[in-house]
Amino acid sequence: MFVGHALLAFAVAALVADWRGWERRPALFVGVVAGAFAAIPDIDVAYALVGLLEWQAADGALGASTAFWDASRGVHRSVTHSLVVGAVAAPAFGLLAVRGRSGRARLATVVAIGLLAALVVIALVWDGPLAAFVLGLFAASGIVIARVVARASSLSPATVGIAALWGLWSHPWGDLVTGTPPDWVFPFSTSILESRVVLHPDPTLHLLGAFAIELATIWLALAVVCRLTDRSIFGSVDRRATVGAAYGVAALAVTPPTLEVSYHFVFSILGVGLLCGVVRDASSPTLPRPIRRGLSSSDETLEVVLTALAAVTVALAAYAAVYLVATLV
Template identity: 80%
Template sequence: MFVGHALLAFAVAALVADWRGWERRPALIVGAVAGAFAAIPDIDVAYALVGLLRWQVADGVLGASTAFWDASRAVHRSATHSLVFGAIAAPAFGLLAVRGRSDRARAARTGALAILAALVAVAFLADGPLTAVVVVLFVASGVLVSRGVARRTTLSPSTVAVAALWGLWSHPWGDLVTGSPPDWFFPFDSPVLESRVVLHPDPTLHLLGAFAIELAAIWLAVAVVCRLTDRSILASVDRRAGVGVAYGLAALAVAPPTLDVSYHFVFSILGVGLCCGVVRGGNSMPVRRLRGRQLPRTESTLEVALTALAAVTVALAAYAAVYLFVAPAG
């Protein structure tokens, strides 16, 4: 869900900005800022690299992934996913986007750093040094985004703060179907939504549903980009995406995936999409031309990306259909 978090925040922020009458470029920029902040909470998986240090080559690739995710559970979805921390950190990140060298600007940035340092201290007192280290990474990431926005855009500090709040607050909800729920109100108790939302009793259908939610978030972001740049989604999808339908046979050939063991499904279906997007056969549609010249590189890249995404979507639908209507009978 890493990508979905950022793209959902981007899409909603850009749509709202467009609805509010913003010019298209600033709308896309504020969406990108919200998406960047939405990705920050998952910086806590950096600790999972510790798990790889314990991995033995003899354990194989699956052993490496298991060691990685087992280590991540120590602090994943705790302080960095807290709505409380998000509500405090977002205004501080906004203050860090204040420009200028005046005493007032320096005081605003100093105050913001003090607030963020206090969050680190709270994390240390509430849950120990490991959580504090993770919050340091969270804070450092937010500082980099805020200062980058201040240098490269004209967004106001208040806009940055709102984008940060939306990004940080939108992130935890995507975790409700893929793993243990976040620690919503860290450092306080979180008595609500304490268990995973089950989309279907069948663990494979639950995984397929979670994967579909991720795809939906990506498609929403794509639709927003195409809307704000006057592009057509259908015109950018090559017919070779239909090859993804062959992936339905995988439901008969490999073990059904679940959240616990999903690597073979995720990597293979993404591989199908990548091949459909990148490989151009002799019978594929030619690259469209404009005024006798090939379309710019960005258009070609968009075609590859959208064709790959369409192929993954077709593959998912085919796999689900075979799993539901054919595999049980076999």
Template identity: 80%
Template sequence: MFVGHALLAFAVAALVADWRGWERRPALVVGVVAGAFAAIPDVDVAYAFVGLLRWQVADGVLGASTAFWDASRVVHRSATHSLVVGAVAAPAFGLLAVRGRSDRARVAYLSALAVLTALVAVALLADGPLAAVVVVLFAVSGALVARGVARRTTLSPSTVAIAALWGLWSHPWGDLVTGSPPDWFFPFDSPMLESRVVLHPDPTLHLLGAFAIELATIWLAVAVICRLTDRAILASVDRRAGVGAAYGLAALAVTPPTLDVSYHFVFSILGVGLLCGAVRGTRSIPVRRPRRRRLPRPRAESTLEVALTALAAVTIALAAYAAVYFFVTPVG
């Protein structure tokens, strides 16, 4: 879901900007900014690398991933995923996007620093040193994004603050079906949505549903990009994406995936998509044609075709797998 968080924030922000009458390029830019801020809460996963220090080579690759995710649960989806923290941090990130070296800019920077320092102090008092370290990473990441936006775009500080607020607030909702719910109101009690949303009692169908939500988010982002760049989605999808339908046979051959053990499913279905997107057919019989200068194919168009074909292949593969699993495998 790491990618989905950023893409959802991007798509909605860009669509709203377009609806408000913005020029297309600024609409895409504000979407990218919102997406960047939406990715920041997951900086708390950095602590999970501590788990790798306990991993031994004898445990294998699966042991490494288990150690990583077990360590991540210590602080993941806590302070950085809080709606309260997001509401306080977003205006501070907006202040850091003020340009220039004037007295006004200095006051804005000092005010932002004070707010972010206060957040670190609150995390320290409420949940200990580890939470404080995670909030420091969160604050530094947001500050880097804000300063980068100030240098490379013409977005106003208020727009940056709104984009940051949307990105930070949109993030926690994507975790409701894939893991434990976030600490919504840290440092206060969070009585809202205290358990995972179950899409289906069967753990495999639940995973397939969560994967479908992620795919739908990616398709939404792609649709927004195509809309704002005057491109047609279907025209960029090659028919080789249909090869993904063969992945349905995997439902008969491999262990059904769940949220706890999903690596074999995720890596294999993404591999099918990459192969369908990257491998291109060639003519088996050469055809003679009059000589003429061939214009180079635009790189952006070629990349878009590969990406959309791969995405379509993964979507078809998911539908085929789900159909075979549902109709052939007993669903409990």
């Protein structure tokens, strides 16, 4: 869901900006800013890299991923995913987008750093050094984004703060179907949404549903890009995406995936999409597509991405259909 968090924030922010009458380029940019802020709560997985230090090569690739995620359980989806933390951090990130070297800009920076430092101290007192460490990474990431935005655009500090708030607040909801729910209101406690939302009692169908939500989010983001750049989303999909239907046989040949063991499913279905996206039809001319079709490099990239995504979507539908038939039989 790492990608989905950022793309959902991007899509909604860009659509709202477009609805408010913004020019298309600034609308896309504010979407990118919101998406960047939506991604930083998952900086807490950086601690999980320590798990790889305990991994032995003899354990294989699956052992490496297991060691990584086992190490992440103590801190992932904790302090960085809190709505309370986001409500305090977002204005601080907005203040850091104040430009210039005036007394006002210096004051804004001091207040922002003070707010972020206070969050780190609270994490240290309430939850210990590990929580303070990941919240420090969270704060540092947000500072970098805010300063880059201030230098690369004319977005107002208020707009940056709102984009940051939307990004940070939209993030935790995407975790409700894929793992342990986040620590919603750290440093406070709550009894709301303490367990995973189950899409279906069959663990494989639950995984397929979660995967479908992720695909829908990616489709939404690409639809927004196409809308704001005057492109046709379906016109950019090549017919070779239908090859993804062959993936349905995997439902009969491999162990049904679940959230606990899904690597073989995820990597294989993404591989199908990648191949469909980048491999041309045998009948296609040997000239590069931009020359053959008169497409720009961005059009070419968009076609590859959309074709790959369509192939994955077709593959998912085929796999689900075959799995359901096999289960009923």
